[in-house]
Amino acid sequence: MSKTKPFPPTLKQLLLKGNEQIHPGVSVDCVIFGFHENVLKILLLEVKQANIWSLPGGFVLKNEEVDDAAYRVLALRTGLDNIFLQQFHAFGNPNRSDVTFHQLKFQEYGIKIPKDNWLTQRFVTVGYYALIDFSAAIIKADSYDSTYAWVDVQKIGTLMMDHNFIVEKALETLRTQLAYLPIGKNLLPKKFTMPEIQKLYETILNKKLDRRNFQRKMLGFGIFNKLNETRKGGAHKAPFLYTFNDKKYQKALKDGLYGSW
Amino acid sequence: MSKTKPFPPTLKQLLLKGNEQIHPGVSVDCVIFGFHENVLKILLLEVKQANIWSLPGGFVLKNEEVDDAAYRVLALRTGLDNIFLQQFHAFGNPNRSDVTFHQLKFQEYGIKIPKDNWLTQRFVTVGYYALIDFSAAIIKADSYDSTYAWVDVQKIGTLMMDHNFIVEKALETLRTQLAYLPIGKNLLPKKFTMPEIQKLYETILNKKLDRRNFQRKMLGFGIFNKLNETRKGGAHKAPFLYTFNDKKYQKALKDGLYGSW
DNA sequence: GCTTTATTGCGTTATAATGACACAATCTAA
DNA sequence: TTAGATTGTGTCATTATAACGCAATAAAGC
Structure with a gap:
């Protein structure tokens, strides 16, 4: 299920050669729920420099199942494997992408994104939600972001791009599924x-x-x-x-x- | 919601210049349900030359909302507007695309698809299901396919690519939603x-x-x-x-x- | 050590929803 | 005119849901 080979090697390579390995136009974003001290929280990452919070997400590799990309992101961030992970919606608004975010990112390394670079185009993102055992997760940030935080779903501020909307939709789905799926196993500790x-x-x-x-x-x-x-x-x-x-x-x-x- | 400008003008243009207007890597497929003579049916198209049946689908334009692409396909095929249309799943298997289908299509016009043409890459497709009033729909086939048919959901043969799987998932979704949504308005005649x-x-x-x-x-x-x-x-x-x-x-x-x- | 307080375990009762079935009414074909 | 199939309406037993009661008990305060 989850391949965890590190990708990409460097930011510069991502920008210049990413299109060789990355599927153009499709990404994944994960709404990772955890339950701690009687509060439902989601995992958020702070994007360096851009000074804004976002969902953990990533690109889909050219030969990678989209579901596997979500598993990869999840494993990368939480260190967890074999998890309740479910696709809930694809977000395809043409204005949803925000190049500014990438610009700020690369600016730091003195790189400017060319106008026709693959990164500048609209990505359709597939949303997944995961339910994880808060106590078992060991969160990792990476070069692309600086810090992470578990944030009370009731107190989420403004997120990057359309991520607030994505979280809303995830919560809505979770509520609906609560009626016919046994939720809890992955959010609660064993006992x-x-x-x-x-x-x-x-x-x-x-x-x-x-x-x-x-x-x-x-x-x-x-x-x-x-x-x-x-x-x-x-x-x-x-x-x-x-x-x-x-x-x-x-x-x-x-x-x-x-x-x- | 539904823009219906004809696209693309010709097949050759689609092949050679499609990548200028079409979002790379994302398509839509519609499972269009109709109810007629007490049988639940879906609309299928027969792909010319390839001699296989498929779901009505299409590409997403570069500046087009994915939902709108689905509305466009639906309006194009059924002539209907303002319809119950719902996204239900994104299909992202890396092996789901089948170039053969396109090859056969273009072969007819003496065109061979270049190895690196945008059409040869894997498309992630977003599945939508629609519930329509069978009696109000006027179905159109187009240059890309020859015939259409309304097929009993219980008697669907082998479809192109992963379309059987897509139909299964659509039915599953419909069944689930039946429990909490008022289905019927769009499938049945007024009275x-x-x-x-x-x-x-x-x-x-x-x-x-x-x-x-x-x-x-x-x-x-x-x-x-x-x-x-x-x-x-x-x-x-x-x-x-x-x-x-x-x-x-x-x-x-x-x-x-x-x-x- | 005893009492207080908040919370849990284990109920009861009234109401509403569901599943299984009975019987008379009525439309068309023969 | 009648037969046969199907519909309109209703009953009854069972199950699920909502609202609430009371004794037991863990820890904190005195």
């Missing part, structure tokens, strides 16, 4: 409590849920194992710990949770 | 009966539904107007005719039919 997963659902849906009804519905899905341990530490009654029942979880992922019809 | 819309649902879901429960649920959505007419003609009791209540239908399209959570 988790009902209050924790409830908070996750409440954050995604942006809505308070009744504790008792939530638990009944969740357990009704039959994809959890109840452990004989509790999570002590809070100044209250200790809630039980649960894990996902992998077999049943996989089945639910395939078949969906409802059916309705 | 329709309960048995008709039920048959539509049964076809999409590939499953028999109880007539009485179906009606109760449908009417429960509150998006229909019951008319004081019946559809006579069948050798049985005449069913009542219904129309969509436009206002409530639009609201349901926006808000969804359920919510669940």
Whole structure:
């Protein structure tokens, strides 16, 4: 699935010879969700010099499956493999590309992007969203960006290009899929409590849920194992710990949770 | 939304100068659903000489929104405008393109595609599905293809490239969306009966539904107007005719039919 | 060590949605 | 005129959902 050979070697080579290896016109952007301290966050990168935040993204290699490009970006940034990653939308507005961003980037190295360079054209970007275990990820920034941050989805500022729109669409998709997919396995640590997963659902849906009804519905899905341990530490009654029942979880992922019809 | 200026002027120009006007690497393909004689069908085109069937599709112009390209293809083929059209997936397998198809096409005009021509590279295609009123569509084939046909979704043969996969994915999406979107308005004629819309649902879901429960649920959505007419003609009791209540239908399209959570 | 406080486990009850089925009405073809 | 197939309308049992009660308990404060 995920090839992780470093690409490109240098920025200058990217600019001048990128078109030999990179698919012209298609890129990927990843909305990487993590859940930490009861807050749903996404991974953002700060673009050096440009002083603006963006989604982790990248180009698609000429002979690379688009999905694999997304896996590559994800693995590169998080060090994680085998992850819940799903394509959710392609963004094809002709004005979505912003050369300024690239200009600033290359300017730093005294390079000016030629007018007809492959980088100046509009890229259609395919959006993917990933759900990852916050605690397991080891984030890497690279030469193209300086810093990264996990940002509360409720407090995201202005992002580069159309990335705010992309995040919105990702959240919308996540909300919809919550209704028929078992979300949580990849966002939560192996062992988790009902209050924790409830908070996750409440954050995604942006809505308070009744504790008792939530638990009944969740357990009704039959994809959890109840452990004989509790999570002590809070100044209250200790809630039980649960894990996902992998077999049943996989089945639910395939078949969906409802059916309705 | 839909610009319909004819493009390209000739095949030869397309080959030689297409790269000046066409976005390199991104195309659109449309799965156009129609419902006729109680059968769900899609519109297919037969590629001249290549003797194989394909989805209606096209290139994206350099300064064109990808969605608009899909609208353009749809309008070109069906003569219809203002249609339910929805992007459902981007297909980015590096082996999905098939130059043979283009070769055969151009061969007819004594043209050989140069090795490095823009047409030979892998195109990532964005899939759209449309729901149209079968009776209102006037289908046009063009110079690139010879004939068209409405084909029962249950009886689709082998299509060009990965088009079978694209159709599968479109159907899957349609099935999922059936659960929370009011499907039917664009597939059915203005006036329709309960048995008709039920048959539509049964076809999409590939499953028999109880007539009485179906009606109760449908009417429960509150998006229909019951008319004081019946559809006579069948050798049985005449069913009542219904129309969509436009206002409530639009609201349901926006808000969804359920919510669940 | 005992009490307080917030929170959890495990319920109950009323209402709404769903699935399975019954029966009379009615349209056309024979 | 009748037969046959199909529709309109309704019932009933089961299941799902929403709203809420109360005892148990972990940690902090006194």
